[in-house]
Amino acid sequence: MGRVFLGLALIALLGLGLGPSHTAEGHELRAHGLRVFASPSWHVTNQSFADCTAPVQVLAIANAQLGPRPAFRGSAALVLVLEDHGVNPPSAYPPRARFRLPAKSSQFESCCDQPAGPGYEFLFSDHGRDFYAFVYASQRSAADEAIAILNTLRVT
Numbered sequence: 657m658g659r660v661f662l663g664l665a666l667i668a669l670l671g672l673g674l675g676p677s678h679t680a681e682g683h684e685l686r687a688h689g690l691r692v693f694a695s696p697s698w699h700v701t702n703q704s705f706a707d708c709t710a711p712v713q714v715l716a717i718a719n720a721q722l723g724p725r726p727a728f729r730g731s732a733a734l735v736l737v738l739e740d741h742g743v744n745p746p747s748a749y750p751p752r753a754r755f756r757l758p759a760k761s762s763q764f765e766s767c768c769d770q771p772a773g774p775g776y777e778f779l780f781s782d783h784g785r786d787f788y789a790f791v792y793a794s795q796r797s798a799a800d801e802a803i804a805i806l807n808t809l810r811v812t
Contacts, residue, residue, distance in 0.1 A: 688714040689785075690737060693808040695719075695801070708768035711738035711788055717805070719798070726792070728773045733793035733802045736770065737809075740786040749781040755789070755806045757799055764790070775799075782811040 682695045697719045705726075706713040715737040722734060740749070755778055766772040775792040776799065789806055793799040 689812045710743040711740040733798040736790040738788040749786040752780040752782040
C-alpha cells in the first residue's frame with residue numbers, strides 16, 4: 657500500500673511539472689471574452705488593425721511596438737483575431753482545432769485597413785462565436801511562437 661501511495665504521489669508531482677508555469681514564464685492577456693497565455697514579450701495592443709464593422713477586431717497582441725502601417729521585420733509578430741457577427745454563414749467556420757502553420761505563409765494585401773505582409777489565416781468557431789485569426793510574421797520562429805500562443809486561446 658505504501659509503494660502504491662508513493663508511486664501515485666510521484667506521478668502527481670511529475671505531472672505538475674509538465675505544463676507551463678504561468679507565473680514564471682509569462683502572463684495572461686485578455687480582451688472581449690478571449691484570453692491567451694503569452695511570454696512577457698507579448699502584450700495586448702489597443703491599436704486598431706482592422707477598420708471593418710464586420711468582422712470586428714476583438715484581440716490584437718504583439719511582441720513589438722507596431723506603427724500604424726506595421727512592417728514585420730526581424731522577430732516582430734502580431735496575432736489579430738476578428739469576430740464575425742453574421743456576415744458569413746456559420747458553416748464557413750469549422751469547429752476550433754489545434755492551430756498548425758502551413759508550410760508557406762501567404763502575402764496579405766491590406767483589406768479593411770488590416771496590415772499587409774507575410775502571414776497566416778485561420779477560420780474557426782468556438783463557444784458559438786465565429787472568428788478569423790491572422791498571424792503576421794516574417795520569421796518562421798516568430799510565427800511558431802504566435803501559433804503556440806493562439807493554441808492557448810480560451811473563449812467565453
